Amino acid sequence: SSGIGAAVVRQLLADSWQVIGMSRSLPPFSQPNFRHLMVDVSQRSALLAALEQIEPPQAIIHAAGSMAAATLGNLDPQRSESLWRLHVDAAQTLVNHFAPTMGPGGRIVLLGSRTSRGAAGRSQYAATKAALVALARSWAAELAPAGVTVNVVAPGATDTPMLHQPGRESSPPRLPPL
Numbered sequence: 001s002s003g004i005g006a007a008v009v010r011q012l013l014a015d016s017w018q019v020i021g022m023s024r025s026l027p028p029f030s031q032p033n034f035r036h037l038m039v040d041v042s043q044r045s046a047l048l049a050a051l052e053q054i055e056p057p058q059a060i061i062h063a064a065g066s067m068a069a070a071t072l073g074n075l076d077p078q079r080s081e082s083l084w085r086l087h088v089d090a091a092q093t094l095v096n097h098f099a100p101t102m103g104p105g106g107r108i109v110l111l112g113s114r115t116s117r118g119a120a121g122r123s124q125y126a127a128t129k130a131a132l133v134a135l136a137r138s139w140a141a142e143l144a145p146a147g148v149t150v151n152v153v154a155p156g157a158t159d160t161p162m163l164h165q166p167g168r169e170s171s172p173p174r175l176p177p178l
Contacts, residue, residue, distance in 0.1 A: 008061055009034070020054055022047075023064070042085040047093050056101035062091045063111040068124045080124045087128035088135070095139060095150075104147030110136055112154035129154070 006028060012019050013031050021027055022037045030036075039050040041064050066086055068079045091110055099108065115122050116129035133152050140150040 003063075003065075008063055017059075020057070022050055041090040041094075042082065044085070044089060044093055047090060048097070051094070051097045056098055058102070058105065059107040059109070060094055060098055060102075061109045061111075062094055064090060065111060067122075069121050070124065071121050072123075075124060080127075083124055083128045084131075088131045091132060091135060095135075099139065099143060099148065102143070102146065102148045106143075106146070106148035108136075108139065108143070108148065108150040110150075110152045112136075112152040114154050116154060 009019055009021055009027065010029065013029070013034055016033065018033050018035075020035045020037065022039045022041055024038070024040045026038075027034075027036055037050045037053065039046050041047050064086055066083060068076075068083055070076065070079070095108055099106075102108075110132045112132050113125070113129040115126045116133055118126050118130075133154075136150045136152045143150060
């Protein structure tokens with residue numbers, strides 16, 4: 001409903017795609033070819049219930065995200081579990097539900113991060129994004145014979161609301177120069 005996910009939805013709508021978005025908050029747009037489902041995708045049972053309302057898609061884009069920055073000695077296990085549910089479990093639930101019904105030309109895109117290679121103060125976030133890369137590689141190999149592609153888009157720091165979340169003081173983002 002914000003940031004990169006909202007930008008992707010806007011572009012898909014501009015390209016005349018039928019789009020179904022899922023988020024905890026209302027998106028900043030409303031168009032005839034857009035349907036929004038209010039759901040916390042990090043809650044597996046709620047996500048599965050929402051997926052039952054959706055016809056098999058031609059493409060899946062998982063862009064839900066949250067950031068956690070904390071140094072060793074300050075890691076919060078509950079925050080780690082929350083990130084895992086949002087980034088990894090939600091992606092796994094979406095793809096597991098729909099991939100068997102996707103045909104040739106199907107696309108699965110997961111929003112990763114350059115941080116997946118590791119970054120000081122961002123171990124919990126980096127671990128979930130690295131897991132997405134591993135899932136995508138495995139799924140790509142499994143789905144290639146069906147003509148379905150799986151990719152991870154891994155941007156660096158991007159000026160979105162997530163970039164300005166509180167609690168990032170331990171490892172502030174470094175935006176690349178333009």
